[in-house]
Amino acid sequence: MTTSDAILARLMALHPKVIDLSLDRMHRLLAALGHPERAIPPVIHIAGTNGKGSTQAMIRAGLEAGGARVHAYTSPHLAQFRERIRLAGSLIADDALADLLAQVEAANDGQPITFFEITTAAAFLAFARTPADYTLLEVGLGGRLDATNVIDAPRLTVITPVSIDHTQYLGETLPLIAAEKAGIIKPRIPVIIGPQQDDALQVIEARAMGLSAPIIAHGQHWMVQAERDGMIFQDDHGLWDLPRPNLIGPHQIQNAGTALAALRALGATDAQAHAAVTRAEWPARMQRLRHGPLVDLAQGAELWLDGGHNPAGGLALAATLDTMPARPTHLVCGMLNTKDIAGYLRPLASHAASLTAIDIPGEPNTLPATDTAQAAQSVGIATRIAADAAQAVATIAASEPGARILICGSLYLAGRILRDNG
Structure with a gap:
């Protein structure tokens, strides 16, 4: 410290x-x-x-x-x-x-x-x-x-x-x-x-x-x-x-x-x-991760990070995905318990092949992964739960090597990811 x-x-x-x-x-x-x-x-x-x-x-x-x-x-x-x-x-x-x-x-x-x-x-x-x-x-x-x-x-x-x-x-x-x-x-x-x-x-x-x-x-x-x-x-x-x-x-x-x-x-x-x-630089806004332990676990799948966390952020993320080359997109999502999670996820439902819900590590106000999964299911996204981002990425990469994996839902989650993979 x-x-x-x-x-x-x-x-x-x-x-x-x-x-x-x-x-x-x-x-x-x-x-x-x-x-x-x-x-x-x-x-x-x-x-x-x-x-x-x-x-x-x-x-x-x-x-x-x-x-x-x-x-x-x-x-x-x-x-x-x-x-x-x-x-x-x-x-x-x-x-x-x-x-x-x-x-x-x-x-x-x-x-x-x-x-x-x-x-x-x-x-x-x-x-x-x-x-x-x-x-x-x-x-x-x-x-x-x-x-x-x-x-x-x-x-x-x-x-x-x-x-x-x-x-x-x-x-x-x-x-x-x-x-x-x-x-x-x-x-x-x-x-x-x-x-x-x-x-x-x-x-x-x-x-x-x-x-x-x-x-x-x-x-x-x-x-x-x-x-x-x-x-x-x-x-x-x-x-x-x-x-x-x-x-x-x-x-x-x-x-x-x-x-x-x-x-x-x-x-x-x-x-x-x-x-x-x-020339502007602003991390965790649809940022491609290119090195670090999670990239190694992705085994060639694209790994992306975005810190948007409200309904307008969900809409912006969906519009961004619309402009990207077509490939299966799997979300790894953790959010705070103060956010409108269904409102955030609803615009993403048509873009997501699946969502893996996780807690935000070390964050007392994290929304439990079970609640995130329930909200995702309510808007029609196929859902699973993982212990953490590493388990989520490894599972997705093993089942679909050519996937796009997008870690999303919170700047607090993004910060945890960037500390080891920035």
Whole structure:
């Protein structure tokens, strides 16, 4: 265990709940730290249900191609916590992370605060102390009461597609969830709005208009579409004729459009737009695994990994499979017990030759494999249960050597897989 791991374990115990949406504790701690959030480089603040991470990765690739130094904050991490904090282009070093965590722990002085809040404060402290041109800030959950929503005047806000997820925290309906996401919009600060359902768009635009925030919305101020082997982005400033995104799946064209709209608002060049769609890296989003113990067990079968976990993620994954060469696709699925598993699996039913249900190892909130299997059966997928991913992959590969094996259902599961097979 590293020094930062030991501190992180202590920080987990400072609040009885993993999620307790409020800004009061965050404001208290930031004041004790001397308000580092007021000293970080210009912020692009990104909220939404799906596509936040991919959109952020493409914005970062475009900015860095223009020579900018870019901080980035994301969550959750996959294999190591330090993946969440990128300083001027590089992941934070473990010793630097440990120093920051010790400082925020001391400043907090044992008071109740959630793990996400206190670690977000550590990220702000790092960003304030390291020179850069931009800070890309991804919302953790929701927006209005998220720990990242303490930036009074970001350079831009961005809202990627909003759909139903985290209903126990954000509300049961799409308009209620959209209102929480729109809470990051600030007075007179431009907001980039990605493709939205009408109910969500109305709420987001109403919030922006009430704050006199300039709106740059998909379908009104910019458009994006697939074109032959590439894609076209067009707005009032002109047209970018670009390759398809290197991130796999048709939904990545929409994410690219949102990223390009943000880059256009920041004055990006044609070369930066090209880099945004060709250089972005974002693991566990339809990622082909090419080495590691699981690849060896697959015995020549294709092995893929995807961290999507809600109904919109299931739809995006199904659309991605539609574009891939035909071959039997077998799912290995583990999910959290807070998710709409039937909603996630329903779009995948026509694509899946089978589903092997597993628990997420080491995750207290895993959905039991028996429940995953029951949900899969309810949407018409032939199902079995395995002790773990290794047993599932070996069994599938032995029965159908030419298969496509797709491990899916959770970023937490994806992180466990990538630690040994990334």
